[in-house]
Amino acid sequence: MSFSAGRGFPSNRPRRLRRTAALRRAVAETRVHPADLVLPMFVREGLSEPRAIASMPGVMQHTRDSLRKAVVSAVNAGVGGVMIFGVPETRDADGSGADDPNGILNVAIRDIIAEVGDSTVVISDLCLDEFTSHGHCGVLTASGAVDNDATLERYASMALAQAAAGAHVLGASGMMDGQIGHVRGVLDASGDTDTALLAYAAKYASACYGPFRDAVESALEGDRRTYQQDPANATEALREVRLDIAEGADIVMVKPAGPYLDILSRVAAESEVPVAAYQVSGEYAMIEAAAEKGWIDRERMIVESVTSIKRAGAQMICTYWAEELAELLRTGY
Structure with a gap:
């Protein structure tokens, strides 16, 4: 550090560029834009009106009609995309509602596309856990283990239904191992070469998913540690990402976001396709709970947490605050 002649005080003063809000904005290295944000949304079969999710204040299970209106609102706020999860009334061991053209997720996708078309990115959840009676992400063997390869066939059928819905x-x-390659192959063989695949390439077996399981009324028995990643491992995430890209992933995701910013940074440095991150339900719930207690500044914490995810390298950020944050950004928070 250099010093002013004869005074012994520093001449290099980084604080000069922090003196006003305008200066801080002018030199900000990381900027979140509404188009970076994806809003996860839940639609439940059989509801006559939206239902609040107790562990996620401000987040709803939607009816088909309220979902359409909520998507329009998000689009008008400038949110870059929506991610749709379906909650069926009935479930079975194979998750048959997942690929039923009249199942809640597929009809909701058609509803949204009819409402907003290509004005936002509509992302569907390609997984069985919301639809199975046991709550696992795949079909089970007679011994109760998740059958990887049989599950791939179910994913392929789901993919065809979701792509057909728009x-x-x-x-x-x-x-599941090989899920991207198998689904891509089936879509391409059907003539659908345009529907993109977002691979949850580094999805950890995290304790942060608890409120989400309330949101989808999960029937999970046991846990998912045999197929989701061990929180202790980092190199394994890069291997998963490489495999998914090689199999044809158009986007790769790290989930959860906040507790795994180191993983996100490493993936972003290596990936040759866009990188997404999911600020999951537990991250949302913890901030909301602390804010409700008056322990933190809620809006500042929302902005700070999402900015940290962008700074770590995410180009797409799934967050339950997407619409609210888009409004904050638009008004110059």
């Missing part, structure tokens, strides 16, 4: 991107979230 989804722009299929979010393959099940963490």
